Amino acid sequence: EIIMTGHNPSQKMIDLCDYVTEFKKIKHPYDRGITGRIGVEF
Numbered sequence: 151e152i153i154m155t156g157h158n159p160s161q162k163m164i165d166l167c168d169y170v171t172e173f174k175k176i177k178h179p180y181d182r183g184i185t186g187r188i189g190v191e192f
Contacts, residue, residue, distance in 0.1 A: 164170050186192050
């Protein structure tokens with residue numbers, strides 16, 4: 151098995167994969183102006 155991460159995969163890449171998962175933000179502290187924390191967001 152090969153695991154790849156990234157965003158905006160090509161349709162060819164999606165077609166070649168057995169598993170394709172999409173994560174999307176529903177809610178995040180950034181939305182309220184809270185900045186990133188070392189070790190969490192970067």
